[in-house]
Amino acid sequence: xxxxNKRIGKPVFFIVAGLILVFSLGAxxxxxxxxxxxxxxxxxxxxxxxWGIDISGGVEAIFSPDLEVSSITNQDMDSAKEIIETRMVxxxxxxxEVYSDYENHQIIVRFPWQSEDEDYDxxxxxxxxxxxxxxxxxxxxxxxxxxxxxxxxxxxxxxAGYVTSEETGGEYTGYVVSLDLTDAGASKFAAATKEQQGDxxxxxxxDVMLSSPQVNDVIxxxxxxxxxxxxxxxxxxxxxxxxxxxxxxxxTVDDSKLQVISPVLGEEALKVMLIAGIAAFAVICILxxxxxxxxxxxxxxxxxxxxxxxxxxxxxxxxxxxxxTLTLPGIAGIILSIGFGxxxxxxxxxxxxxxFRKGKTIDGAIxxxxxxxxxxxxxxxxxxxxVAVVLLAAxxxxxxxxxxxxxxxxxxxxxxxxxxxxxxxxxLITGVxxxxxxxxxxxxxxLMSISRFKCLRNPWLYGGAKKND
Amino acid sequence: MTKQFDFVxxxxxxxxxxxxxxxxxxxxxxxFGVKLDISFSGGSRFTYSxxxxxxxxxxxxxxxxxxxxxxxxxxxxxxxxxxKKLVIAFAGDITGEIxxxxxxxxxxxxxxxxxxxxxxxxxxxxxxxSDxxxSDxxxSDxxxSETASSDASGTTSGETAxxxxxxxxxxxxxxxxxxxxxxxxxxxxxxxNEANTVNPSLAGSFFLKALxxxxxxAVLVIVYIGIRFRKIGGVTAGISALVALIHDVLIAFFxxxxxxxxxxxxxxxxxxxxxxxxLNDTIVIFxxxxxxxxxxxxxxxxxxxxxxxxxxxxxxxxxxxxxxxAITAIVIVAEVFGVTTLRSFAxxxxxxxxxxxxxxxxxxGPFWVVWSEHRPEKKKK
Numbered sequence: 117x118x119x120x121n122k123r124i125g126k127p128v129f130f131i132v133a134g135l136i137l138v139f140s141l142g143a144x145x146x147x148x149x150x151x152x153x154x155x156x157x158x159x160x161x162x163x164x165x166x167w168g169i170d171i172s173g174g175v176e177a178i179f180s181p182d183l184e185v186s187s188i189t190n191q192d193m194d195s196a197k198e199i200i201e202t203r204m205v206x207x208x209x210x211x212x213e214v215y216s217d218y219e220n221h222q223i224i225v226r227f228p229w230q231s232e233d234e235d236y237d238x239x240x241x242x243x244x245x246x247x248x249x250x251x252x253x254x255x256x257x258x259x260x261x262x263x264x265x266x267x268x269x270x271x272x273x274x275x276a277g278y279v280t281s282e283e284t285g286g287e288y289t290g291y292v293v294s295l296d297l298t299d300a301g302a303s304k305f306a307a308a309t310k311e312q313q314g315d316x317x318x319x320x321x322x323d324v325m326l327s328s329p330q331v332n333d334v335i336x337x338x339x340x341x342x343x344x345x346x347x348x349x350x351x352x353x354x355x356x357x358x359x360x361x362x363x364x365x366x367x368t369v370d371d372s373k374l375q376v377i378s379p380v381l382g383e384e385a386l387k388v389m390l391i392a393g394i395a396a397f398a399v400i401c402i403l404x405x406x407x408x409x410x411x412x413x414x415x416x417x418x419x420x421x422x423x424x425x426x427x428x429x430x431x432x433x434x435x436x437x438x439x440x441t442l443t444l445p446g447i448a449g450i451i452l453s454i455g456f457g458x459x460x461x462x463x464x465x466x467x468x469x470x471x472f473r474k475g476k477t478i479d480g481a482i483x484x485x486x487x488x489x490x491x492x493x494x495x496x497x498x499x500x501x502x503v504a505v506v507l508l509a510a511x512x513x514x515x516x517x518x519x520x521x522x523x524x525x526x527x528x529x530x531x532x533x534x535x536x537x538x539x540x541x542x543x544l545i546t547g548v549x550x551x552x553x554x555x556x557x558x559x560x561x562x563l564m565s566i567s568r569f570k571c572l573r574n575p576w577l578y579g580g581a582k583k584n585d
Numbered sequence: 586m587t588k589q590f591d592f593v594x595x596x597x598x599x600x601x602x603x604x605x606x607x608x609x610x611x612x613x614x615x616x617f618g619v620k621l622d623i624s625f626s627g628g629s630r631f632t633y634s635x636x637x638x639x640x641x642x643x644x645x646x647x648x649x650x651x652x653x654x655x656x657x658x659x660x661x662x663x664x665x666x667x668x669k670k671l672v673i674a675f676a677g678d679i680t681g682e683i684x685x686x687x688x689x690x691x692x693x694x695x696x697x698x699x700x701x702x703x704x705x706x707x708x709x710x711x712x713x714x715s716d717x718x719x720s721d722x723x724x725s726d727x728x729x730s731e732t733a734s735s736d737a738s739g740t741t742s743g744e745t746a747x748x749x750x751x752x753x754x755x756x757x758x759x760x761x762x763x764x765x766x767x768x769x770x771x772x773x774x775x776x777x778n779e780a781n782t783v784n785p786s787l788a789g790s791f792f793l794k795a796l797x798x799x800x801x802x803a804v805l806v807i808v809y810i811g812i813r814f815r816k817i818g819g820v821t822a823g824i825s826a827l828v829a830l831i832h833d834v835l836i837a838f839f840x841x842x843x844x845x846x847x848x849x850x851x852x853x854x855x856x857x858x859x860x861x862x863x864l865n866d867t868i869v870i871f872x873x874x875x876x877x878x879x880x881x882x883x884x885x886x887x888x889x890x891x892x893x894x895x896x897x898x899x900x901x902x903x904x905x906x907x908x909x910x911a912i913t914a915i916v917i918v919a920e921v922f923g924v925t926t927l928r929s930f931a932x933x934x935x936x937x938x939x940x941x942x943x944x945x946x947x948x949x950g951p952f953w954v955v956w957s958e959h960r961p962e963k964k965k966k
Contacts, residue, residue, distance in 0.1 A: 239756040239759055239760065243756055369755050371784050371787070372784050373781075373782065373783045373787060374755045374780070374781070374782045375779070375780070375783075376759065376777070376781075377779045378776070378777055380634065380776070381778055381779065381926070384922060384924060385922075385924045385926065385927070388918050388924050389915070389918075391918050392914040392915045392917075392918040392919070393914070396910055396914035399910040399914065400910055403907060444926060444927060445930060448915060448930055448931070451912075451914070451915060452858065452908070454911055455907050455908035455912065456861075459865065459900075459904045462900050462903045466903075488876075491872060495865075496864075496865035496868055496869065498809065499806050499810075499868065500861040500862075500865070502802065502805050502806055502861070503802055503806070503860050504861075507854065507857050510795065510797075510798035510801075511795075511850065536850060536851075537851065537853070537854040540854050541854075544858070544861075
């Protein structure tokens with residue numbers, strides 16, 4: 117027999133309901149302030165959610181090395197991943213996701229559609245990301261000669277610039293990329309320019325020639341210059357490319373996957389889901405209130421809190437968390453969790469009804485109903501958690517904690533890359549957590565407190581028989 | 586006391602109903618066949634929004650002539666008929682099948698016609714589809730060099746850029762197809778909505794992984810039930826729940842077949858969700874049985890199960906109703922606005938929710954009774 121001597125005070129209902137309301141407003145709308153043009157974000161709302169590429173449009177590409185897999189180390193994978201990240205930043209792609217799968221030697225890249233550019237063609241970005249981008253100097257006029265300098269062992273850094281012939285004393289005026297050579301590179305270059313004086317040295321990026329200048333002087337200061345660049349943009353891009361580094365191996369998507377989604381599809385979908393969510397919420401509230409009356413009203417408040425909680429988890433509302441990628445299935449998960457979540461309130465309300473039938477008083481019925489219902493609610497939610505965990509482990513990114521825990525089961529299979537339903541698993545789990553907080557804990561508090569109001573002490577309101585006076 | 590419905594007695598009829606539905610499902614599957622989405626089967630799929638009139642056979646023939654691959658084209662439009670979509674699908678490994686020279690030729694065409702239009706515009710847009718892998722010997726190229734694959738202008742002419750180190754056939758195919766469509770069907774405009782290419786072996790192993798995930802979840806959940814209800818016969822509880830589970834998953838699967846939906850990752854999400862949902866229902870009933878056993882130990886198993894089901898019936902219906910409302914909202918809205926990506930999620934889910942309610946109420950409880958009534962007989966033998 118449970119002793120439930122805690123007398124929940126009357127104001128508790130208003131406190132709890134009020135907190136939920138404030139929380140919901142904050143979770144949905146966020147809180148920000150504008151100083152002129154800059155926006156200071158205090159609290160993240162729905163607008164700050166990072167959307168999956170099925171909503172915002174974008175690219176998902178799985179890169180795998182363009183050579184035999186056995187020789188690739190984890191370190192190689194790490195440096196490749198870093199280089200890819202740098203390249204994306206250089207291309208002004210800031211909202212990207214990159215994951216490396218050491219098991220299958222794959223690098224998974226996702227980035228949203230860059231909508232500032234009207235004629236945006238993301239496939240080019242994909243190609244660029246996979247290039248080796250190895251800068252090589254060859255003796256002679258093509259790339260069949262001996263190699264003079266190659267890669268970051270010889271070339272320390274690059275910067276874009278503009279030179280005039282007056283400055284350099286040479287013939288060229290225009291954009292250049294100046295290279296700083298390493299010590300090793302500098303001595304190699306000195307030797308080579310001495311040898312090739314009067315002849316040519318060719319500069320290649322992968323298999324494409326950048327320039328092939330005639331060697332006039334011996335260059336000992338460890339600097340080299342790539343001339344013949346048309347625009348400032350080109351110069352900057354080339355310098356960035358060199359600085360980002362060359363990949364240890366070329367990456368290609370041909371062995372795995374490439375998906376390009378234009379933003380057209382997604383915008384509609386988002387609006388559609390919003391309508392669906394609101395409609396579902398409305399219908400559920402009506403059903404609950406019709407059947408369970410007062411506990412039904414409380415259930416609705418709890419549901420609002422649960423929805424807000426899920427959105428808050430996704431948007432990064434809670435300090436220290438960042439936005440989780442929300443895809444269409446993820447939104448479906450939120451709506452579905454609302455449908456499931458109300459179950460806790462249904463079980464409790466049905467129990468309370470039963471207790472009334474057994475002849476209990478209002479207080480007795482409520483407290484007995486709540487405590488009896490709890491074990492059913494717990495079991496049901498735990499099965500949902502198990503399912504969501506499996507979803508997250510199987511369909512998430514290879515380096516997530518859950519994936520690693522379950523690695524022993526999934527390791528012999530291919531990599532999983534479906535950000536889509538990973539989002540679904542996440543919203544399901546947050547649904548369970550907030551169902552406990554709102555649907556059980558908060559609802560119970562509200563119910564017990566509101567039942568203390570004299571004007572609301574009619575058993576009919578809680579599902580019992582109508583009071584006759 | 587309210588009248589009770591004898592679910593256990595009704596079990597035979599419930600079994601027959603279920604058997605009929607499942608049989609019908611099997612027949613339909615044999616007739617319609619099951620399609621796997623390219624995430625599981627590999628292949629390519631390109632979705633375009635178009636205007637004007639398109640003949641799918643003409644599209645297929647054109648693609649065959651220019652690229653030498655077998656494609657399947659299909660058209661669709663949403664309820665209002667305003668957004669028309671063309672879907673071109675290739676099965677198998679397109680990177681292996683396409684002749685690279687042919688592809689290079691098409692891309693050269695594509696760049697040439699792009700340049701013709703950009704020259705007219707006299708703006709050098711820096712992201713035109715000029716990702717050519719073939720040589721670009723026109724040194725009068727005015728597009729600013731984006732990728733290293735195009736010569737930086739001003740370099741020595743006559744130097745043909747060789748094949749890119751990374752042959753990005755997947756990327757190029759997309760450009761090629763768009764160009765082929767635009768140049769051969771000049772009365773229509775095409776806008777790429779989605780291009781998706783998955784290597785078949787990657788897809789195959791992913792499918793396997795999805796199946797393993799489902800099996801793993803099933804095992805974990807059944808074990809959990811077995812432990813939770815060990816006091817009232819854990820193994821039996823587990824098996825009864827499993828029966829209901831399999832039933833629901835099969836019905837959701839048949840729903841996909843009937844509505845001609847492809848089996849994709851959404852379906853697996855639905856299956857896993859139904860595990861949780863169907864078991865939830867079953868747990869509530871079993872929970873009641875456990876409670877009733879404590880307070881009414883004198884009743885037979887049959888009577889206890891019946892009583893428990895009847896007592897929890899209101900809750901089962903109510904929860905199914907609310908969940909169904911949630912999912913139906915998604916279904917309706919998705920259909921009306923033509924958001925096809927959610928169909929493969931919403932429809933099997935909606936069907937599964939109904940089936941889940943039915944199976945928990947009419948199948949798992951009575952199955953348990955029948956099973957436990959048979960076991961002591963077996964033991965005696």
